[in-house]
Amino acid sequence: MPPIPFSSFRRAQLIFEMRYSEAYELWDRTGSLWKSVEKDFTKLKSNQVGPNEQAFIADNRFVLTAGLQRCNFTDHRPTGSPEKTIEKVAGFANKVLNSLNVTVLERVGFRSVFSVSCESLEELREKSMIAVHALPLGAPFFGVRPTSFGAAVKIEADDGDFGYAAQLYPQEKGFEFNPPPDILIKDLERREEKTFELMLDVDFSTKKPLRTDAFDCKSWLLSWNRAIGRDADNFLEYLTGNHGRRD
Amino acid sequence: MADVIDLGKFAGMARTASGTDAVNVQASEETGSWTRSTNISGSAGFLSAAAVRKLDDESPIGKMLELVERILKRLEICMEHLNQQEMFSSDDELMACKRLLSELLMFREVNDSVGLIAWTAYQASQVEAITDAPALPEVLHRVLTRLWSSPFMRFDEACLLVEEIEGAVPVAPASGFIEVSEELLTEQT
Numbered sequence: 001m002p003p004i005p006f007s008s009f010r011r012a013q014l015i016f017e018m019r020y021s022e023a024y025e026l027w028d029r030t031g032s033l034w035k036s037v038e039k040d041f042t043k044l045k046s047n048q049v050g051p052n053e054q055a056f057i058a059d060n061r062f063v064l065t066a067g068l069q070r071c072n073f074t075d076h077r078p079t080g081s082p083e084k085t086i087e088k089v090a091g092f093a094n095k096v097l098n099s100l101n102v103t104v105l106e107r108v109g110f111r112s113v114f115s116v117s118c119e120s121l122e123e124l125r126e127k128s129m130i131a132v133h134a135l136p137l138g139a140p141f142f143g144v145r146p147t148s149f150g151a152a153v154k155i156e157a158d159d160g161d162f163g164y165a166a167q168l169y170p171q172e173k174g175f176e177f178n179p180p181p182d183i184l185i186k187d188l189e190r191r192e193e194k195t196f197e198l199m200l201d202v203d204f205s206t207k208k209p210l211r212t213d214a215f216d217c218k219s220w221l222l223s224w225n226r227a228i229g230r231d232a233d234n235f236l237e238y239l240t241g242n243h244g245r246r247d
Numbered sequence: 248m249a250d251v252i253d254l255g256k257f258a259g260m261a262r263t264a265s266g267t268d269a270v271n272v273q274a275s276e277e278t279g280s281w282t283r284s285t286n287i288s289g290s291a292g293f294l295s296a297a298a299v300r301k302l303d304d305e306s307p308i309g310k311m312l313e314l315v316e317r318i319l320k321r322l323e324i325c326m327e328h329l330n331q332q333e334m335f336s337s338d339d340e341l342m343a344c345k346r347l348l349s350e351l352l353m354f355r356e357v358n359d360s361v362g363l364i365a366w367t368a369y370q371a372s373q374v375e376a377i378t379d380a381p382a383l384p385e386v387l388h389r390v391l392t393r394l395w396s397s398p399f400m401r402f403d404e405a406c407l408l409v410e411e412i413e414g415a416v417p418v419a420p421a422s423g424f425i426e427v428s429e430e431l432l433t434e435q436t
Contacts, residue, residue: 161298162298162302210293211396213397214294219306224302227302
């Protein structure tokens with residue numbers, strides 16, 4: 001078992017993307033496409049709309065984009081079972097493929113981001129050091145004698161058909177809210193918050209083009225999702241440099 | 248008339264310390280998600296549906312494609328015997344195919360095209376002897392190869408393939424066809 005097991009990570013984001021060559025039908029069928037997509041969500045609101053690409057926010061959670069050369073589906077709050085999100089993704093993907101008459105996909109990608117929350121920057125750095133086989137603290141390079149440092153790793157691999165890019169890295173995020181002085185509302189004050197998270201980011205993709213009549217979005221995404229559940233702990237252990245090396 | 252102020256405009260990400268911006272706020276989808284460049288050449292070979300078995304050999308589609316491969320191998324042997332006028336051996340292989348085709352029916356819910364082709368292929372394989380339909384192995388091989396490479400074909404394409412199978416079998420539909428097809432239709436509704 002790795003020092004930070006996969007079960008301690010929570011799913012933070014789920015992203016699906018299909019790339020195809022120019023789908024000119026987008027210019028003719030955008031309205032009907034989004035009208036049909038709207039039926040699958042409680043609320044669909046346009047975000048950035050242009051002739052070559054449209055982005056919509058659905059149910060204050062999903063971002064859907066359809067463009068001339070690609071479409072995306074992002075779940076920013078992937079709580080609950082991923083199967084439900086995958087159902088939504090598959091519904092959207094099928095509608096895009098049918099509406100735009102896409103016959104060949106140049107690339108299909110499925111990216112899952114997981115995170116472990118930390119209380120402080122120190123805890124985050126400590127966790128990243130544990131999770132990644134890192135060098136002893138304090139080795140001076142480039143004129144810097146560190147008093148603290150964080151470790152990150154990125155691995156890219158492919159077998160000619162499929163590939164993945166897996167990353168483990170510490171992430172510090174700052175959020176700030178700066179209302180302008182002309183908004184005079186009581187209790188509305190400037191706010192700034194920070195979050196510290198250890199991120200595990202697994203980005204699967206196809207490495208060859210694929211005919212759409214050989215592609216079933218739901219089956220593929222479920223398979224990728226199961227692959228994560230099956231191998232994530234082994235992968236995390238592999239990063240520590242100790243065990244779990246897979247031939 | 249009240250003014251609505253979108254406070255979201257004044258909120259944002261102050262900084263991201265490391266790595267990707269993939270977890271950024273919703274509006275920045277363009278920069279957030281897919282930063283890695285790819286070099287996929289359109290001239291390269293296509294991925295087949297069977298590639299999904301590399302990811303997960305327990306998926307229904309993976310199991311179905313594995314079964315289709317087994318049927319195709321049997322059909323190839325059957326055709327070889329047929330070419331050499333070894334009718335008994337050829338018939339034995341067709342008998343073996345019948346059992347596998349009945350297994351293929353279990354995957355009819357993968358999609359309508361799979362269901363239609365699986366049912367028609369199973370029905371066609373119920374001929375008394377290979378000599379009644381000598382063209383059947385070749386037609387089945389062609390149709391199932393198409394099913395293997397493109398299981399998510401459009402339904403009208405599947406109908407054309409089914410017509411090919413029906414053209415190779417000069418016999419009446421197997422008994423029970425109407426009852427089973429009605430049951431399938433009831434399930435779908």
